[in-house]
Amino acid sequence: MQLETFNQLASSQARLILQACVHIPTWVSELIQKRPYSSKEQLYQAADEQAATWQWSEISEALAKHPRIGEKKAAAVLSGKEQQFSQREQAQIETDAVLQLALYQGNLDYEYKFGHIFLIRAAGRSGQQILSELQRRLVNTVEQEQTEVRQQLSEIALFRLNQEIQ
Template sequence: MDIKQFNQLNLGEANLVLQPCVHIPSWIAKLVQQRPYAAIDELYQAANAQAQTWQWHEIAEALAQHPRIGEKKAAANLSQKEQQFSQQEQGQVEPDTVLQQALYQGNLEYEHKFGHIFLIRAAGRTGMEILAELQRRLKNTIEQEQQEVKQQLAEIALIRLKQEIQ
């Protein structure tokens, strides 16, 4: 879809287009309300700016909708579009059983420490790079990790937005 088509959608349709990008209703509502956008870059800039305003409770709710990194299939409660995004984003995570086990164990340790899933922009990263990031981030404080999660979620949302609206 191009920016002109997005600008012309009714409120409900526009919400549906943005929903697979991130489960943060305030982000979706703000981007829809700010239409029309003169150019696609204006939408991307607005999306990035709005992501910087996210509060932790919104992020925590969005995390509940994300599959764990390294899971073979996206969660069944995700829309078809979200499952496709997840599969594309994690496509470079090698099916190596040792790596899968290390990611699984790291995820458990991470969830025990931070109380939520490990979230990372998987697109463009190998499984080994993701594992290295997981191990590095396990050393973070809760506050440091919340900032990293916010940044990673924003990157994922913007990648998905760029795939939806060009």
């Protein structure tokens, strides 16, 4: 979608576009209220600045709507657009049976330790790179991991926004 079109959408339509990027209502509302944007760069800068204000409670709610890494099918509760994003982002992850099992076990260990799914920007990463990051992050403290999750969720949201608004 062109930026000009996004700027002119009804708020309800713009909300659907932005929610497909990330389920954080304050982020969505702020970006809608700041329209119109004079450039894509201005939109992305506003999106990045708003992401820096996310509270852990908002992030936690957004995580509950994300598919696990390695799940080839996104949850049915996601919108069609979110399912498409998830499938494209994880499509490049090549997994043989050993890697698939290691990701599955790593996800279980991670969820047990931190109480939420492992989140990583999958786009542009191989399955082995994701597994290495998962293993590295398992030694994080809760505070360190919350910082990493915030960064990864922000990267995912901005990546999706960049795909959606041309």
